[in-house]
Structure formats: C-alpha cells, structure tokens
Amino acid sequence: MNINRLAAIARKETLHVLRDWRSLTLALAIPLVLILLYGYALTLDLRLVPTVVWDQSRSAASRELLELYAGSPYFSIRDYHEGYDDLQRDLDSGKAMVALVIPGDFAGKVHSGKPVAIQVIGDGSDANTSRLALNYATAIAAIYARNIAAEQMELKGRGELKQPVEMVQRSWYNPDLRSQTVLIPGIIALVMVVVAAMLTSTTIAREWETGTMEQLISTPLRAPELIFGKVVPYFVIGMTDVALAVMIGKWVFDVPIVGNAGLLFALAAVFLTGILFFGLLLSIRLKSQVLANQMAIITGFMPTLLLSGFVFAIENMPLPLQFLTYIFPARYFIAILRGIYLKGIGLEILWIDALFLAIYALLMMVAANRAFAFKLE
Structure with a gap:
C-alpha cells in the first residue's frame, strides 16, 4: 500500500x-x-398523566387521598365527574388516560378500619403508560393506607405504627431514574x-x-x-x-x-x-x-x-x-x-x-x- x-x-x-x-x-x-x-x-418517564375523578364520597378522607394524587409528579387531575359515562367520554377522547373512582362509603370504612376499594381505570391503548400509571396509583393508595393506619394507632394510644420490614431502595448508576x-x-x-x-x-x-x-x-x-x-x-x-x-x-x-x-x-x-x-x-x-x-x-x-x-x-x-x-x-x-x-x-x-x-x-x-x-x- x-x-x-x-x-x-x-x-x-x-x-x-x-x-x-x-x-x-x-x-x-x-x-x-x-x-x-x-x-x-x-422518554420512558411518567409525568403529569391527565386524570379524571368520580368522587362519590365527597368527604375529608377522599379529599385527602386526592390531594396525594394531585401533589404527586405523576398525575394531573383535569376534571371531576358524576358517572362512568363522563369518565368513558374523557378516556375515549384522549382527554384523560387515567380515571379514579372513589366509592360513597369510602370515609365510613376508612374511619371504622374496614377495607375499602378504590377503582383505577387506565387507558390500555397506551399499554406502557397505563401500566406505569396503575402501578403509581397503587403505590399512592398504599401510602395513604399506611398513613391512616398510623393515625389510628396513635388515636388508640398504641404509639407509632412500626413496619416489621422496611425496604430501603437505592438505584445505582442512575439515582434519579x-x-x-x-x-x-x-x-x-x-x-x-x-x-x-x-x-x-x-x-x-x-x-x-x-x-x-x-x-x-x-x-x-x-x-x-x-x-x-x-x-x-x-x-x-x-x-x-x-x-x-x-x-x-x-x-x-x-x-x-x-x-x-x-x-x-x-x-x-x-x-x-x-x-x-x-x-x-x-x-x-x-x-x-x-x-x-x-x-x-x-x-x-x-x-x-x-x-x-x-x-x-x-x-x-x-x-x-x-x-x-x-x-x-x-x-x-x-x-x-x-x-x-x-x-x-x-x-x-x-x-x-x-x-x-x-x-x-x-x-x-x-x-x-x-x-x-x-x-x-
């Protein structure tokens, strides 16, 4: 050469x-x-997913739960409705990707210590976003449940609620994910x-x-x-x-x-x-x-x-x-x-x-x- x-x-x-x-x-x-x-x-991050709510309880307990969702970086509550038809219309049109349904007996069951279910509906046409949104919604509900359990323990004079196992999460190489x-x-x-x-x-x-x-x-x-x-x-x-x-x-x-x-x-x-x-x-x-x-x-x-x-x-x-x-x-x-x-x-x-x-x-x-x-x- x-x-x-x-x-x-x-x-x-x-x-x-x-x-x-x-x-x-x-x-x-x-x-x-x-x-x-x-x-x-x-981007694979989930941020401010448009969310609509049907709050049948209209109580202080339900408002406290919704404040957790509204204060998170994952959900943006766009509207409040009075029925499934309104929720479906927003999901169909793309105005919302997640709908939260809080039952009417939510406050009563929460204060009496009984289990209560809230419904989270995701737009499955965007499977990845829907899956992440449902996971975050479940995690926020779990935080709310833990807070309520801790308050009830204090009211009964049993001291602070202690978890038998506490998981400490660390993400190496990408701490903020x-x-x-x-x-x-x-x-x-x-x-x-x-x-x-x-x-x-x-x-x-x-x-x-x-x-x-x-x-x-x-x-x-x-x-x-x-x-x-x-x-x-x-x-x-x-x-x-x-x-x-x-x-x-x-x-x-x-x-x-x-x-x-x-x-x-x-x-x-x-x-x-x-x-x-x-x-x-x-x-x-x-x-x-x-x-x-x-x-x-x-x-x-x-x-x-x-x-x-x-x-x-x-x-x-x-x-x-x-x-x-x-x-x-x-x-x-x-x-x-x-x-x-x-x-x-x-x-x-x-x-x-x-x-x-x-x-x-x-x-x-x-x-x-x-x-x-x-x-x-």
Whole structure:
C-alpha cells in the first residue's frame, strides 16, 4: 500500500466533501437534531398523566387521598365527574388516560378500619403508560393506607405504627431514574450509525454514476489505497459527530461521562470504522447512491433502534430475535457506552464487547477490499 496514493485519494474526497456543503452541513447537523429530538421526545418517564375523578364520597378522607394524587409528579387531575359515562367520554377522547373512582362509603370504612376499594381505570391503548400509571396509583393508595393506619394507632394510644420490614431502595448508576441518562448513550450510537452509513454508502456508487471510476481505474491505484483513502475524511467527520453528541449530552441533558472518556472515544473509533466500511461495502456492491442509502438505513438504522437494547430490552425479545441481535455491532457498542457513561467500568469488564467490535471492523475492511474490483462490468 502506497501512503502517498492513499493520501491523494483522501485529499480528493476531502475536497469533494468541502465543496458539497449541503452534505457536510447535514452530516454535522444530524447529531444535533437526532440527540435533541430523541433526548426530549423519547422518554420512558411518567409525568403529569391527565386524570379524571368520580368522587362519590365527597368527604375529608377522599379529599385527602386526592390531594396525594394531585401533589404527586405523576398525575394531573383535569376534571371531576358524576358517572362512568363522563369518565368513558374523557378516556375515549384522549382527554384523560387515567380515571379514579372513589366509592360513597369510602370515609365510613376508612374511619371504622374496614377495607375499602378504590377503582383505577387506565387507558390500555397506551399499554406502557397505563401500566406505569396503575402501578403509581397503587403505590399512592398504599401510602395513604399506611398513613391512616398510623393515625389510628396513635388515636388508640398504641404509639407509632412500626413496619416489621422496611425496604430501603437505592438505584445505582442512575439515582434519579432519569430516562435521558439511559437513552443518551444509545442515541450516540444511533447518530454514529446514521451518519457513517449514510456518508460512505454513496461514495463509490457516486464514482460509478458520474463516470469518474474510469479515471481511477486508469491510475496505478490499488484497491486498499482507494478504499482507505475514501474512508479517512468520513472518519474525521464521524469522530467530530461523536464529540458533538457527547457535548450536547453533557451540556443540554446533564449526562456526563463517568468513566474514562479516552477509552470511550477509542472504542467509538473502532465501532465507527466498522460502520464506515459497512457503508462502503454497500456502495461497492450496489453501485447506486439511492439504493445504497436506502439499504444503509434498513440494515443500519433500524437494527440499531430496535435490536440493540437501545429502547427495548433484549431479554424481553423472543428467543430467535435475541440470537439475531448478536450479529449487530450496535448491541456491543451500546453496552460499552452505558458501561463507561453510567458505571465507569473499563476494559476489564468490557473487553468481550470491544473484541466483537474489533472483529466486526476487521471483517468489514476485508469484505470491502475483496468486493472492490478495478474493472467495469
């Protein structure tokens, strides 16, 4: 491999990138747009779920219970109704996602120490939100029941109610359980896949479509020199995008890197190399910019979004899909990102994931090199 010829191709591709300011702007703007869009729009947190109430008791006890719901960050009481028809109308229209029904004998049973049931109705058309809302509603009702039991114990002169078992909860690595803390590392992987595959999936195909491949074939260039020269400028752009995404994650979403930032960028470079050569392989095989770009989205973006553990836990997928995830490098890179970002761990734990990334990058290099032929079909 001649370094001078490789550098000449790299300069040629760099000049093309700089002249095509639209593509360069798009490549640098995509991280900003994606990380802001997904960071704000894609959230697993439950906040201020619209709630309607049918309070048949209309007592001090029921108002005390409703104050707990209204004071929580999870529920926003929008209206009070007088029947199931009104509740159903609001649930049907989407005005509310949760309905609370307090029976008429609520206060009497509470003060007499008898069990009483309140009804919580969730909009099951949004299964995830409904499930979380029902769980939070149950937890708030349990807090109210415990407070009532403690008050009754004090009134009877038995002292303070003591729990035989007290559970102390701690959430390591994400104490506030913020969904952004978990999602931002995954978004960085998504940004890298989109940008890298999009940029290199068209580079060789463009040479074929514009007819400049004949000029390259007539030169003494060898396949590795052309391929590596094509990748160099896009590698620089990709690593710039990683730096931008990391800075946005820290400054906008307050998600700093807990572990070794140098290790993160080093492994990001390995992952980026594999994705760049994957995009180049598509460009070589398909020889069409449009088709190569579409295939890059289908085979890069979609698996990263759906089959990497970014949004959906791999353990909850059907067994065949769990096995399928092993062939996608984003699975390993997201594990690395979360390990370094959130836990601060290093290669002593992440070495297997790093090894798979290195193997993938090497395979893509070899495949792209062998796929390229200096001849016209």
